[in-house]
Amino acid sequence: MTNAQENNNMIRSCLLCGVGGQGTVLASRIIAAAAMNRGLSARTAETIGMAQRGGSVVSHVRIGHSIASPTIPKGRADVLLGFEPGETAACLDYLKPGGTVIVCKREITPVTAALGLSGYRGESCLEYMLAHTEKCYIIDGDSICEACGSPKVLNVAAAGALCACGEMDLDPEDFREALRQRLKPALLDMNLLAFSLGMEAVQTQE
Amino acid sequence: MKELLMGNEAIALGALAAGVQVVSGYPGTPSSEVLETIAKRNPGHVHVEWSVNEKAGAEVAAGAAYTGARAMVTMKQMGLNVASDPVMCVNYIGVKGGLVVYVADDPGPISSQTEQDTRHFGKYARIPVFDCDSPAQAFQAVQDAFSFSEKHETPVILRSTTRVCHACEDVEIPDSFPGKASAAFEKDPKWVIFPGLSYQNKKKIVRREGEFSAEFSEYAGNTLEGNGPAGIACGGISYAYVKEAIRGLEEHFTVLKVATPYPFPSQLARRFMKQCEKVLVFEELDPYIEDALIYEKGIADEGESFPPVLGKRSGTVPAAGELSAVTVSEIIEKETSVPASIIVPKPEGRPDLPVRPPVLCAGCPHRGSFYAVKQAVQKALKSAAKAGDSAPFTQAVFHGDIGCYTLGNAAPLNMVDTCLCMGAGITMAQGMNHADQTSLNFAFAGDSTFFASGITGAVNAVYNQADMILCILDNSTTAMTGHQPHPGMGVTMMGKRVEPVDIMKVLEGIGVPWIRECDPLDLEGTVSTVTEAIHESGVRAIIFRSPCIALFKPKELCVADLEKCVGCGRCIREIGCPAISPVSPEPGNDGGAPSRRKVRIDPALCTGCGLCAQICPAECIRKEAR
Numbered sequence: 001m002t003n004a005q006e007n008n009n010m011i012r013s014c015l016l017c018g019v020g021g022q023g024t025v026l027a028s029r030i031i032a033a034a035a036m037n038r039g040l041s042a043r044t045a046e047t048i049g050m051a052q053r054g055g056s057v058v059s060h061v062r063i064g065h066s067i068a069s070p071t072i073p074k075g076r077a078d079v080l081l082g083f084e085p086g087e088t089a090a091c092l093d094y095l096k097p098g099g100t101v102i103v104c105k106r107e108i109t110p111v112t113a114a115l116g117l118s119g120y121r122g123e124s125c126l127e128y129m130l131a132h133t134e135k136c137y138i139i140d141g142d143s144i145c146e147a148c149g150s151p152k153v154l155n156v157a158a159a160g161a162l163c164a165c166g167e168m169d170l171d172p173e174d175f176r177e178a179l180r181q182r183l184k185p186a187l188l189d190m191n192l193l194a195f196s197l198g199m200e201a202v203q204t205q206e
Numbered sequence: 207m208k209e210l211l212m213g214n215e216a217i218a219l220g221a222l223a224a225g226v227q228v229v230s231g232y233p234g235t236p237s238s239e240v241l242e243t244i245a246k247r248n249p250g251h252v253h254v255e256w257s258v259n260e261k262a263g264a265e266v267a268a269g270a271a272y273t274g275a276r277a278m279v280t281m282k283q284m285g286l287n288v289a290s291d292p293v294m295c296v297n298y299i300g301v302k303g304g305l306v307v308y309v310a311d312d313p314g315p316i317s318s319q320t321e322q323d324t325r326h327f328g329k330y331a332r333i334p335v336f337d338c339d340s341p342a343q344a345f346q347a348v349q350d351a352f353s354f355s356e357k358h359e360t361p362v363i364l365r366s367t368t369r370v371c372h373a374c375e376d377v378e379i380p381d382s383f384p385g386k387a388s389a390a391f392e393k394d395p396k397w398v399i400f401p402g403l404s405y406q407n408k409k410k411i412v413r414r415e416g417e418f419s420a421e422f423s424e425y426a427g428n429t430l431e432g433n434g435p436a437g438i439a440c441g442g443i444s445y446a447y448v449k450e451a452i453r454g455l456e457e458h459f460t461v462l463k464v465a466t467p468y469p470f471p472s473q474l475a476r477r478f479m480k481q482c483e484k485v486l487v488f489e490e491l492d493p494y495i496e497d498a499l500i501y502e503k504g505i506a507d508e509g510e511s512f513p514p515v516l517g518k519r520s521g522t523v524p525a526a527g528e529l530s531a532v533t534v535s536e537i538i539e540k541e542t543s544v545p546a547s548i549i550v551p552k553p554e555g556r557p558d559l560p561v562r563p564p565v566l567c568a569g570c571p572h573r574g575s576f577y578a579v580k581q582a583v584q585k586a587l588k589s590a591a592k593a594g595d596s597a598p599f600t601q602a603v604f605h606g607d608i609g610c611y612t613l614g615n616a617a618p619l620n621m622v623d624t625c626l627c628m629g630a631g632i633t634m635a636q637g638m639n640h641a642d643q644t645s646l647n648f649a650f651a652g653d654s655t656f657f658a659s660g661i662t663g664a665v666n667a668v669y670n671q672a673d674m675i676l677c678i679l680d681n682s683t684t685a686m687t688g689h690q691p692h693p694g695m696g697v698t699m700m701g702k703r704v705e706p707v708d709i710m711k712v713l714e715g716i717g718v719p720w721i722r723e724c725d726p727l728d729l730e731g732t733v734s735t736v737t738e739a740i741h742e743s744g745v746r747a748i749i750f751r752s753p754c755i756a757l758f759k760p761k762e763l764c765v766a767d768l769e770k771c772v773g774c775g776r777c778i779r780e781i782g783c784p785a786i787s788p789v790s791p792e793p794g795n796d797g798g799a800p801s802r803r804k805v806r807i808d809p810a811l812c813t814g815c816g817l818c819a820q821i822c823p824a825e826c827i828r829k830e831a832r
Binding site: 019020028033036041044045046047054068069070073074075076084087089092096108109110111112113114117118119120121125128132151 | 236374532535548549557561565613686778
């Protein structure tokens with residue numbers, strides 16, 4: 001193992017990919033807070049501004065010690081945490097060889113595709129990722145949101161799935177503490193449920 | 207206490223730690239969160255305001271600094287253009303309390319019109335510049351900038367870039383901030399700018415350049431790391447990319463980080479160059495550090511020798527756009543004997559990926575405004591052709607503005623023909639009208655941009671007798687940058703309720719002869735108002751009034767009845783709402799062209815604006831309560 005590889009093993013990186021409005025920013029903060037609860041250092045970077053208006057968005061989360069860049073270099077993400085199939089497939093060049101993909105299965109049709117200006121099918125992207133990555137968990141985000149009674153909990157469900165896959169080396173309690181720190185009390189129970197259902201969604205596929 | 211802070215939040219808390227008393231600014235990505243954080247964490251005695259524009263903000267901050275109070279003004283790089291008049295001048299006068307001009311640059315650009323580099327502005331204005339490379343470093347840099355400003359009685363620019371502004375890091379912050387310090391203005395002729403005084407002060411400004419440069423060569427923020435033969439010079443976020451790219455390979459390199467680009471720390475840079483065989487310069491935007499190093503080489507003393515310097519000038523580093531650790535790693539491999547540390551996978555044979563440019567939100571009232579104007583124009587042109595008249599105009603030209611309305615550019619609305627800078631549409635429409643009378647010119651502006659720089663354009667139109675239609679899309683907020691309050695809203699950043707400035711009354715006061723107001727979600731009424739305007743002449747103004755959907759929880763939603771939907775695709779083709787998409791075809795059936803399929807309205811996105819229901823020929827869309 002080279003020096004460079006050894007040093008990089010001290011850092012865990014997760015790239016969140018989705019569409020503006022899906023809550024990737026809050027999810028990245030919760031992962032970072034969970035890492036800090038564990039005594040680790042955290043860095044995040046995300047797209048804010050014009051691209052948030054229904055455009056493609058990514059959030060970078062890196063945890064560990066002596067992290068240099070807040071953005072994850074291509075080829076160095078341990079996990080792709082996808083909120084939408086096509087947006088996840090578009091970020092595959094960030095995934096390290098042998099890395100893990102977690103992806104919510106519902107497609108969000110872009111206006112360009114609705115207008116027939118571009119071809120895109122979420123299902124083809126899911127099939128591609130299943131065939132071309134070593135570990136790929138497909139999550140039914142809609143049914144989790146339905147069970148929790150709000151479409152807004154997708155991000156916390158995704159965080160649960162990320163925790164369960166084990167790649168970030170974080171404990172569920174670190175996340176639950178982060179949720180308690182960051183969410184309004186009225187929303188807490190619903191989100192704790194979403195987190196558990198997100199975890200289950202991965203555990204049942206192990 | 208450790209807290210996960212965004213770069214902009216760290217800068218705000220650093221300013222509070224430095225005892226800032228007055229903070230002004232104008233929103234603009236990626237700078238806005240600094241002022242918002244000051245307001246949120248205000249210990250109580252800090253005056254914080256969204257000024258009407260950056261020029262106003264810079265003058266507010268300068269006035270405060272004249273009293274001895276510490277002051278900061280925040281803006282993005284485009285805003286510095288607006289503020290450049292007071293910023294250039296205040297450097298000739300100087301300050302008593304520390305004055306920090308915070309400017310966020312936007313390499314890429316990601317959310318801006320230009321890729322301008324504020325380090326060069328600082329050099330041009332001869333104002334010292336501090337640069338930021340991470341949230342934790344920025345927290346310290348803003349405090350250093352205040353100390354330097356006050357010690358030398360000069361304004362200081364603190365520069366950051368998007369990936370620092372919007373990156374988060376765990377930062378150690380103090381438990382409390384200093385309280386209010388006393389400040390009182392002392393009258394003195396030195397506060398009045400006159401040519402004679404400017405001549406004297408210009409000499410001082412030039413003289414101090416060398417002194418500051420020497421001071422910066424000793425500044426702890428400027429660093430030399432390692433003693434390898436390959437030299438790397440960098441600054442800002444590029445420093446983070448370099449550290450990432452050379453992780454585990456540090457013994458091959460000597461790294462110079464420049465945290466004070468102007469005045470350039472020459473002595474430190476010379477020391478750095480002398481110990482390297484070759485120098486690679488990694489920086490975003492302009493080749494600023496690169497030019498400074500080449501300059502040092504150019505004025506080398508006899509017998510002094512410096513290595514070759516490679517960067518943007520030599521074509522080694524891309525001239526535009528953001529850098530990344532990958533780019534840095536690849537260039538290092540090409541230019542040195544050190545192999546690339548980052549290998550990028552190349553996924554092959556991926557299916558069609560989504561093409562997803564930013565669009566107006568589902569339910570955005572601007573969609574109704576643009577669509578109504580488009581309809582009214584098409585009707586006017588059609589009815590003129592039918593009546594055999596020669597149409598009063600051959601085409602309509604739509605001038606855009608900076609904000610959400612820029613998104614009216616996207617298909618299928620295609621309602622932005624020109625867009626330049628904030629407020630420009632109003633005045634460009636006039637210039638076009640004076641040169642080309644065959645086109646009818648519409649200028650679109652937002653409520654916040656109208657106050658920021660649209661009012662002067664409206665006065666210009668009335669005074670200089672332009673023929674144009676001014677469309678103000680009033681959604682009662684500064685939406686694109688994150689819903690900051692503005693003068694029309696009746697609330698300030700200090701949380702006070704105030705009398706809102708009424709756009710209608712402003713237009714009346716200016717003397718605009720024809721002004722109407724309409725609800726853009728009422729398609730028929732709005733088309734009729736615009737049609738009326740088309741048949742008038744001179745300056746006409748329409749205020750399209752409907753609040754931004756992000757400010758309210760929607761009470762209704764639209765549902766498409768699949769029994770009644772005829773799959774004509776008109777709703778998708780005409781307004782391009784992101785909530786409307788063709789239903790997925792049954793398995794084994796390709797379903798035909800997406801634009802000819804029945805539609806589904808996403809209940810999570812729909813706000814029940816009802817625009818689609820008003821254009822559906824089959825009347826298949828109905829509103830329901832949530």
